[in-house]
Amino acid sequence: MEYLLLAVIALCAGILGSLVGLGGGVILIPATLYFGINLNFFPDITPQRVVGLSVIMMIFIGLSSTISYMRSKQVDFVSGLIFFIGSAPGAVLGAWLNKGLNIDSFNLYFGILLIVLSAILFVRDKLKPIHWFLEHGLKRSFTDRQGQTFEYGYPIWFAFVFSFFVGMISGLFGIGGGSLMVPAMVMLFRFPPHVAVATSMFMVFLTSIVNSLSHIYLGNVPWHYTVPVIIGAYVGAKLGSALNKRLKSKTVVLVLQIVMVLIGVRSIIEGLV
Template sequence: MEYVLLAVIGLCSGIIGALVGLGGGAILVPATLFIGLTLGMIPELTPQKVVGISVVMMIATGLASTLSYMKSKTIDYRSGFIFFIGSVPGTILGAYVNKGIDLPSFNLYFGILLIILAIILLIRDHIKPVQWFVKHGKEQTFIDPKDGKTYVYGYPIWFALLLTFGIGFASGLFGIGGGSMIVPAMIILFLFPPHVAVATSMFMVFLSSIVNSVSHIYFGHVPWLYTIAVIPAAYIGAKIGAALNQKINSNTLVLILRIILLILGIRSIYEGLF
């Protein structure tokens, strides 16, 4: 029964993660912690093992999404590689720090992060884009094939490396893909077109998840039997999510996601404190 539940969680994580560029970990980690530890259905799981499942899953979701976005030609490969380079040392450091976190502390810190992510998603459409980073970085252009609109975006490389180091640390520590943080930054700070931001984010998630997974495998955090149940479902979900991204407006889903992250964050903080 637990394998079926994990597969369903993996499918939903893949769909939502690819659709809005999250990577899926922000859905899988709290959901798996809830059924595994709170409900006691998989008592042998620990926060470290749940993070291990999540980071390996994100290789599948990142790969599936990247293959889909390659066809639509919305990936900025140069930016994806730069963001990946910045995230690698942070990812390794986060995986190392994860070893020493107990369940209450993990719940508390993860809950705070979820609420921060929910707030970012809540305000990202109401924040005026920042022009400074584009002016002080290398400008790039993208012509949206749907409406012919031209976007000009860019960023200073040094700032992108610092930003993605912090995002990589959170990814390694909590098993989230990093897309939930980098996508708003790309749109608000660097003026990326939304579809390019999501596609490039999933490309970076794919690359960084490989490093993240190797780190957690080295530290013995990956329960392979449970992970194998998640991977194919997450891969299928990511293909579905990437296809939907090209066809629908994701505002409704993002609104639902904000509410879910707030609820999960509050519950996680409560469990961490009490």
């Protein structure tokens, strides 16, 4: 029963994570902790082990999504590699910092993070891109299927610094770095939204490999739970990337924001109480 439940959780995480470029950890982690600790479905789960499970899952969400987005030529591989170079050492640092969190501290900080991410998602469509980053950095362009060309860009030094911070958050909490990278890519660097999501998932794939190696070394991966999570996440990511090409994701993002706020408030209360 617990393996089927994990597969369903991972399926939902894969769909939402791939659809809006978040990576899926914001769904898997609170759901697994709730069913594992509160309902005792997974009695051996801890914050460290659920983060280890999440980063393994995100390898396959990132891989599945990247393959799908490659076919529609939405992935900016150059930018993804630049962001990865910055995020990889941050992920290692975050994994090391994670070992010092108990369940109360993890719930408190994770809840605060979810509310911050929800606020970022809420304002990302309302803020205008900052032209300074395009004018003072590496310039890129993308032409969509309708023949419209978009120009975007960023200073490489800033990309390294920002992605290091994103990688650290990813390693610490086991969430995909896309939850921070996608809004930054759209608002700061003027990425077209679909390119931002696709490139984010490529970066999530690469960073999750480094992230998972760190958590494997620290003994944080519950291997007996990985198979149902991998299968559910891979299938979910395929469905999410397919929906991304067909649907306007504003409604999905709104639902996700509400869920993140509710989970975040609950996590903060649990952490404090």
